[in-house]
Amino acid sequence: MNHPTNPGAALAEFAAGLRVEDLPPTVVARTEELFLDWAASALAAKGLHPVPQFEAFAAAMGPADGKAEILVSRARTSAYFAAWVNAASSHLVEQDDLHNSSVLHPATVVFPAALAAAQDVGASGAELIAAAVAGYEAGIRIGEFLGRSHYRIFHTTATVGTLAAAVAVGRVLRLSPAQMVHALGSAGTQAAGLWEFLRDAADSKQLHTAHAAASGLAAAYLARDGVTGAQRILDGAKGLAAGMSSDADPARLTDRLGSRWALLETSFKFHASCRHTHPAADALLAVLQRERLSHSDIASVVTRVHQGAIDVLGAVTVPTTVHQAKFSMGTVLGLIAVHGKAGLEEFRDHALTDPAVAAFRDKVRMTLDADVDAAYPQRWLGRVEVTTRTGTSFHGAIDEPKGDPGNTLTRAELEDKTRRLARFSGAASDAEIAALIARVWNLHTAASVAALL
Amino acid sequence: MNHPTNPGAALAEFAAGLRVEDLPPTVVARTEELFLDWAASALAAKGLHPVPQFEAFAAAMGPADGKAEILVSRARTSAYFAAWVNAASSHLVEQDDLHNSSVLHPATVVFPAALAAAQDVGASGAELIAAAVAGYEAGIRIGEFLGRSHYRIFHTTATVGTLAAAVAVGRVLRLSPAQMVHALGSAGTQAAGLWEFLRDAADSKQLHTAHAAASGLAAAYLARDGVTGAQRILDGAKGLAAGMSSDADPARLTDRLGSRWALLETSFKFHASCRHTHPAADALLAVLQRERLSHSDIASVVTRVHQGAIDVLGAVTVPTTVHQAKFSMGTVLGLIAVHGKAGLEEFRDHALTDPAVAAFRDKVRMTLDADVDAAYPQRWLGRVEVTTRTGTSFHGAIDEPKGDPGNTLTRAELEDKTRRLARFSGAASDAEIAALIARVWNLHTAASVAALL
Numbered sequence: 091m092n093h094p095t096n097p098g099a100a101l102a103e104f105a106a107g108l109r110v111e112d113l114p115p116t117v118v119a120r121t122e123e124l125f126l127d128w129a130a131s132a133l134a135a136k137g138l139h140p141v142p143q144f145e146a147f148a149a150a151m152g153p154a155d156g157k158a159e160i161l162v163s164r165a166r167t168s169a170y171f172a173a174w175v176n177a178a179s180s181h182l183v184e185q186d187d188l189h190n191s192s193v194l195h196p197a198t199v200v201f202p203a204a205l206a207a208a209q210d211v212g213a214s215g216a217e218l219i220a221a222a223v224a225g226y227e228a229g230i231r232i233g234e235f236l237g238r239s240h241y242r243i244f245h246t247t248a249t250v251g252t253l254a255a256a257v258a259v260g261r262v263l264r265l266s267p268a269q270m271v272h273a274l275g276s277a278g279t280q281a282a283g284l285w286e287f288l289r290d291a292a293d294s295k296q297l298h299t300a301h302a303a304a305s306g307l308a309a310a311y312l313a314r315d316g317v318t319g320a321q322r323i324l325d326g327a328k329g330l331a332a333g334m335s336s337d338a339d340p341a342r343l344t345d346r347l348g349s350r351w352a353l354l355e356t357s358f359k360f361h362a363s364c365r366h367t368h369p370a371a372d373a374l375l376a377v378l379q380r381e382r383l384s385h386s387d388i389a390s391v392v393t394r395v396h397q398g399a400i401d402v403l404g405a406v407t408v409p410t411t412v413h414q415a416k417f418s419m420g421t422v423l424g425l426i427a428v429h430g431k432a433g434l435e436e437f438r439d440h441a442l443t444d445p446a447v448a449a450f451r452d453k454v455r456m457t458l459d460a461d462v463d464a465a466y467p468q469r470w471l472g473r474v475e476v477t478t479r480t481g482t483s484f485h486g487a488i489d490e491p492k493g494d495p496g497n498t499l500t501r502a503e504l505e506d507k508t509r510r511l512a513r514f515s516g517a518a519s520d521a522e523i524a525a526l527i528a529r530v531w532n533l534h535t536a537a538s539v540a541a542l543l
Numbered sequence: 544m545n546h547p548t549n550p551g552a553a554l555a556e557f558a559a560g561l562r563v564e565d566l567p568p569t570v571v572a573r574t575e576e577l578f579l580d581w582a583a584s585a586l587a588a589k590g591l592h593p594v595p596q597f598e599a600f601a602a603a604m605g606p607a608d609g610k611a612e613i614l615v616s617r618a619r620t621s622a623y624f625a626a627w628v629n630a631a632s633s634h635l636v637e638q639d640d641l642h643n644s645s646v647l648h649p650a651t652v653v654f655p656a657a658l659a660a661a662q663d664v665g666a667s668g669a670e671l672i673a674a675a676v677a678g679y680e681a682g683i684r685i686g687e688f689l690g691r692s693h694y695r696i697f698h699t700t701a702t703v704g705t706l707a708a709a710v711a712v713g714r715v716l717r718l719s720p721a722q723m724v725h726a727l728g729s730a731g732t733q734a735a736g737l738w739e740f741l742r743d744a745a746d747s748k749q750l751h752t753a754h755a756a757a758s759g760l761a762a763a764y765l766a767r768d769g770v771t772g773a774q775r776i777l778d779g780a781k782g783l784a785a786g787m788s789s790d791a792d793p794a795r796l797t798d799r800l801g802s803r804w805a806l807l808e809t810s811f812k813f814h815a816s817c818r819h820t821h822p823a824a825d826a827l828l829a830v831l832q833r834e835r836l837s838h839s840d841i842a843s844v845v846t847r848v849h850q851g852a853i854d855v856l857g858a859v860t861v862p863t864t865v866h867q868a869k870f871s872m873g874t875v876l877g878l879i880a881v882h883g884k885a886g887l888e889e890f891r892d893h894a895l896t897d898p899a900v901a902a903f904r905d906k907v908r909m910t911l912d913a914d915v916d917a918a919y920p921q922r923w924l925g926r927v928e929v930t931t932r933t934g935t936s937f938h939g940a941i942d943e944p945k946g947d948p949g950n951t952l953t954r955a956e957l958e959d960k961t962r963r964l965a966r967f968s969g970a971a972s973d974a975e976i977a978a979l980i981a982r983v984w985n986l987h988t989a990a991s992v993a994a995l996l
Contacts, residue, residue: 151623170604243786285781320739328738333696499734
């Protein structure tokens with residue numbers, strides 16, 4: 091490390107210097123998989139509130155044409171507004187990826203910004219991959235640095251997402267290490283996003299990612315053009331951690347740079363709900379299958395969870411929107427118990443209207459578990475106690491929820507998920523998705539990423 | 544108040560319902576004065592780093608034409624990017640207004656957003672005035688609500704500015720009270736801006752106001768189109784105060800709505816420096832004039848200040864840029880002592896290069912004064928102890944710095960300041976400024992604000 095006293099500068103230098111030739115093949119391949127999974131999440135949101143409102147604002151405030159692509163509409167605009175709309179749309183259906191220990195959704199902030207900039211400057215697929223890896227590696231470490239205290243009030247994907255997007259775009263723009271520090275400074279001082287909206291089922295989660303991707307992109311472009319930022323926006327006396335964390339750990343910022351590939355630790359989402367519900371969902375499913383139980387056999391479910399799950403999901407009692415239902419532990423478990431899965435169709439068709447799901451929801455409660463909490467956020471353990479109407483109790487335990495790195499989705503499963511998500515919204519035909527998949531599996535050799543669809 | 548348990552909603556309802564007919568004539572007239580003063584601040588920054596970079600980004604990412612006006616270039620673009628550039632430019636030369644007890648610079652975030660939206664939708668001058676008053680009244684109260692703890696780490700004009708801009712634009716767009724709550728929610732969850740940049744003389748202060756005005760504008764437009772926000776973004780358990788303040792006082796949010804006009808408490812800036820230097824600058828000037836002292840007579844100056852001045856100015860020792868020199872107490876007092884004033888020309892020509900100013904700077908130190916600190920932020924008291932080379936000490940005291948409401952600038956003085964600022968940058972001729980002044984003094988009867996210059 092060349093900046094022993096400024097870990098943020100060391101991180102910036104690492105990100106600015108990342109070359110695709112230096113990446114292990116597994117990292118390149120996984121980046122392609124994460125990219126496909128991200129594009130599918132964006133496409134799945136076509137036509138769903140509030141995505142059309144974001145498209146309308148971009149059309150009113152941005153140019154009528156440009157080099158960057160809005161995935162849901164296939165309209166072209168400037169890089170700024172393409173990043174803005176694609177980030178909003180890719181964080182709506184709760185199918186985008188998550189990194190456990192940072193509690194960051196990297197794809198929905200990194201890829202919209204990196205893709206828009208890559209299309210803007212004519213970068214290759216390999217350059218896009220290097221940029222995305224830079225964004226993931228930096229964003230994840232910054233999320234870990236800010237710690238659990240940050241996540242209690244702030245939506246890490248919104249705040250840290252601004253910095254992750256700036257780093258990715260900075261890499262697309264080939265910023266020098268010094269410029270990358272400025273980009274981090276300008277991004278960090280725009281970093282924002284509060285959890286307050288969730289209780290009200292408000293539309294801020296999509297605004298958060300839109301804001302992060304676009305503000306981060308702006309920070310990198312401004313740095314390229316000579317606009318300066320704080321040298322220590324992360325750990326300075328009036329920086330991000332000083333204002334928004336009480337347990338920040340600067341050592342995390344430079345944790346094994348170049349040898350630990352944090353991107354590989356990212357989880358794909360199988361269920362279409364908040365990731366905090368997934369461990370319990372998988373554990374319940376295992377009990378139901380093992381004991382051959384039906385939802386009507388069950389009197390109560392206790393999910394033993396980490397504090398972060400209570401912090402996020404505890405605000406939701408009876409969900410009023412499909413999106414809010416994705417943050418209702420009882421609803422997710424109800425869909426699993428009654429319908430066998432909690433995918434986009436189940437949420438759309440049953441989450442708010444099926445009396446059996448509502449009845450099951452009311453049988454579920456969360457309780458803090460010391461062991462689960464101690465393992466978090468590095469590991470997201472699923473523990474459920476299921477009690478039947480006849481008074482028998484069953485214990486369910488899952489250590490790696492479906493989609494976690496140790497229990498990941500294969501390329502075939504990802505292709506299937508992509509087709510399902512595109513069909514859900516009608517944003518692309520099966521033939522178009524087949525072409526998209528072929529293009530993404532060859533991203534590392536693509537001379538251009540000008541047209542994704 | 545119709546929302547006894549949600550002061551933010553009460554504030555939103557007040558702002559949404561503000562009509563120019565209900566405003567006292569003094570409020571209407573003062574709004575025109577603040578508007579002229581703001582336009583002058585924007586014009587003065589033409590050509591100065593980093594304003595051209597902001598113009599270039601807007602040109603690259605925004606439309607090539609539109610209804611909204613960029614003041615420094617007279618180019619037209621969308622409301623979003625006009626707000627973005629005009630906010631950046633109007634906060635550069637440190638001549639824009641300040642509200643004492645909120646420590647908020649209202650003009651530089653409220654007017655860019657309100658003017659851009661008014662030009663976008665074809666609003667009248669009276670509507671623009673009502674919108675600006677709504678933005679000032681809401682922003683000032685939100686700044687007071689967040690308190691001194693917020694300002695220690697966060698640049699209130701950046702964070703609260705986002706909400707003030709949203710309220711002003713929301714009033715232009717005639718949002719309903721419920722929509723105004725959503726606009727506040729979407730603005731508050733984008734609120735950002737850290738003081739960390741100041742030590743490095745980085746360009747973030749202009750990015751802060753650009754971000755605030757544009758993000759606030761977006762929040763209001765999105766609310767008009769049905770995008771929802773948190774109902775209690777200000778005082779909720781995971782809202783702004785929970786995340787960014789330790790001394791928030793919700794009672795301030797609704798302090799005498801409709802009877803106290805906080806806009807009238809706003810100060811014009813006389814010196815072209817950080818407002819925290821003004822009380823001491825005026826007190827020193829009074830001593831020098833009263834005792835007929837020259838800078839060369841003086842051995843030392845002790846300025847007795849409030850803690851906020853030390854927090855902001857203490858990071859600056861030897862300034863490296865003209866902008867950073869505006870945050871150097873010693874430099875400001877040096878310009879006053881050596882050149883008799885601290886205006887734009889003095890900063891440009893002498894702040895970094897005049898050995899006499901540098902020598903005087905090193906004779907100045909700040910010390911916390913309990914009485915001055917107790918009066919702050921409601922009153923910004925100036926107290927200096929001047930010791931001559933012959934060992935005599937003089938005490939200087941100013942209770943209302945030049946430009947404060949009790950010691951305000953007359954319309955003639957504001958016209959003179961406007962001419963000086965426009966001449967400084969060459970952004971407009973004297974004839975154009977005369978026409979601008981005439982237009983602004985008739986703003987309350989103007990059918991349109993489509994073309995300011």
